[in-house]
Amino acid sequence: MRYIAVVSLAAVLLSGCQGADKEAMNSSSSAPSTASPTIGSPTATPALSSPSAPSSEEEPLLYIEQLRIIGGGGQVIQVKSNSDIDQKSLEQALKNSLQTSNPEAEFRYTLEWESPRFVQIRLHLDESSAWSGTFNLDEAVTTDGRKYASTEQPYRNTVVIRAQDGKGSLLFQGVTSGTRRVVPAWNTGWIKSVQTAESSAPSYLFYGQEKHHLVHALTGDSLEIPAFPQEKDAYGNDYGYHELYSDRFYSGFTYMISGNKTLYRVDLKDFTRTKLHVFDKPVYGMSSSPDGKRIAVLTAHDEFIGPAADLTVLDQKGKILHSQQNTAFISHSDGFLFVYSLTWEDDSHLLLPVDRGEENPLGQVRYNIGSGASTVMQDERITDQLKQDLKEYERQPHNDLLLSGLMWSPDNRFAAFQSGTGTIQVYDTQERTFTFVSAGTLLGWMPDGTLAWADAGDNVYTF
Secondary structure, eight states: OOOEEEEEEOOOOOOOSOOSOGGGOBOOEESOOOOOOOOOOOOSSSOOOOTTSOGGGSOOOEEEEEEEETTTOOEEEEEEESSOBOHHHHHHHHHHHOEESOTTSOOEEEEEEEETTEEEEEEEOOTTSOOEEEEEOTTOBBTTSOBOOOSSSTTTTEEEEEOOOSOEEEEEEETTTOOEEEEEEOOOSEEEEEEETTEEEEEEEEOOSSEEEEEETTTOOEEEEEOOOOOTTOOOOSSSOSEEEOSEEOSSEEEEEETTTEEEEEETTTOOEEEEEEOSSOEEEEEEOTTSSEEEEEEESSSSSOSEEEEEEEETTSOEEEEEEEEEEOOOOTTOOOOOOOEESSSSEEEEEOOOBTTBTTOEEEEETTTOOEEEOOOTTSOHHHHHHHHHHHTOSOOHHHHHTOEEOTTSSEEEEEOTTSEEEEEETTTTEEEEEEESEEEEEOTTSEEEEEEOOSSOEEO
16 A cells, blocks of 8 residues: 655745746646555645635635655545635646746656545656745635735745655756756754855754764765764754864864864864864854964853854964953843854954944845954845845845845856745846756855755754
8 A cells, every 4th residue: 555644834925036947847637546545744724614604704715735645656636625726726836836946857746636625746856856936726716716925925836846766965056157067965953154265165064963074076085084972961952963173174183162162173084083172052153264273262151052153263272362241132032042143254254243234235244353343244146136136036125034045157147046935046136037956955156156055954044
């Protein structure tokens, strides 16, 4: 017997520009199928009323659920409604809004109408490929002409599809050339971008419970790093790993914080550790300088785990060179320990996180270690036109989070971002267009202008 398992709640994603050849789709309606037993959870909006309830008295809603057939049987998307669906409008909405990460790959499906209020979209995908797509059903209407779209919940009728081969991947794609490269990687809940002394292109550290893997973006070469035992009296955190590595690896060594408490220098040849410093408050984040001689660490300012953080700068032997209170601040509920992002801009300046706002949309300050002065970071590439286009495309009035997460191509023409819907999009500042890239975790741009992202799990934390 085949069993069907829930893949994920149907992601509420935003539809954008047309990224696929819609004529390549093979859609057809068929007689009701004999479905396997299913397990499900609602993905949208309020619960459905009973079929006998008068639909004219309630807002028309779609109840969308993504299912995956265990054993390689593909994926099924179940769409239910509290009103009779105009079948033609739903089929057309799918066709009009479909976008895929690889437009040359054929996207096939069948529509199986179980009733006027229930359709199964059965997908026929190559589950061994790193493929994803999205479509939106906002254009669908009821048989009496009422719309399913919602201005208050603009993402509720969108679905993201991913081929699930059970393995992680690093993917690289030329935005204008269309060239594509896939590097095998690992499934993980945490990926860190790392600069190395050997290359201007980044490497990516895939965290694991027993070992970590540092993968060079251009060559695909990887370094396996064993996980060390849990630190005694370590501070707990909310990202699941007790080791925090620096954002820079040097020739033969790097730095690491264990248990959000103890700073070590790690030898990358034999993986021995040298203890440098033990902090008396939980560590929020760390970064090492370009020359490898200093380490900046953010620790809790208060006795509890709160939003304010103090800065400590140490030398390569663990001696404190500089300290300053309340240099970083991120609003969050007390007691939740997660990583604060910080990095060295050069050997004299740190970029530290603060709350985003109208005067500081990037949520960063530049901190001068010599003078102790802080200045708000600005980005002239974020124009009023970009803000307006992003607002209209995302259909959200507040987009500070998206603005602070924009990643710019080397020529500054393209801005990649992780949409509020979870998909990766690219904005072309010249054409003022948006392009769907993929579902996955955005990592950034390579020196040659290709964009990198990871297909490495459903919920991946990056910093």
